[in-house]
Amino acid sequence: MTDPNGSGLKRKQKNGKKLVMAKKKKKTKEYWARKYGYKSGLEKVTADFLKEHKVPVEYEKTKITYTIPARKTFYKPDFKLPNGIFVETKGRFTAQDRKKHLLIREQYPNLDIRFIFSNPNTKIRKGSKTSYANWCDKNGFQYAKAEIPIEWIEGD
Numbered sequence: 001m002t003d004p005n006g007s008g009l010k011r012k013q014k015n016g017k018k019l020v021m022a023k024k025k026k027k028t029k030e031y032w033a034r035k036y037g038y039k040s041g042l043e044k045v046t047a048d049f050l051k052e053h054k055v056p057v058e059y060e061k062t063k064i065t066y067t068i069p070a071r072k073t074f075y076k077p078d079f080k081l082p083n084g085i086f087v088e089t090k091g092r093f094t095a096q097d098r099k100k101h102l103l104i105r106e107q108y109p110n111l112d113i114r115f116i117f118s119n120p121n122t123k124i125r126k127g128s129k130t131s132y133a134n135w136c137d138k139n140g141f142q143y144a145k146a147e148i149p150i151e152w153i154e155g156d
Contacts, residue, residue, distance in 0.1 A: 042089045091118045115143040
């Protein structure tokens with residue numbers, strides 16, 4: 001039974017007592033992304049964009065082994081385009097992510113890894129003057145905002 005006051009809360013009766021149930025939570029982009037096998041809403045949006053442009057979606061299919069000093073690990077790029085370009089989608093671009101990509105670049109200089117940022121103007125940390133875009137420019141990585149540029153698909 002819905003609350004007559006219009007609060008949107010559902011009321012249930014149990015053993016003659018009224019219990020107020022919480023509002024139903026709205027499903028987030030992350031919920032839908034995880035439901036379809038992605039780790040973030042931006043990854044799902046990117047996959048949908050590729051599908052819309054009739055580009056085969058290869059999501060985290062490729063494993064790239066790289067070495068962190070004193071230990072071996074691997075990296076699974078988010079997407080691989082048919083032309084060999086790897087696309088990594090990032091809402092947050094942590095210090096650990098940046099270090100990893102510099103190590104991969106050093107160990108695999110011929111890999112073309114590019115970034116899609118929710119907002120490339122986000123600062124790499126609070127109080128920093130360096131944005132994600134500045135970091136990419138300084139370190140020779142191509143990037144775009146929110147979606148893959150068509151040139152990345154058609155070019156190279």
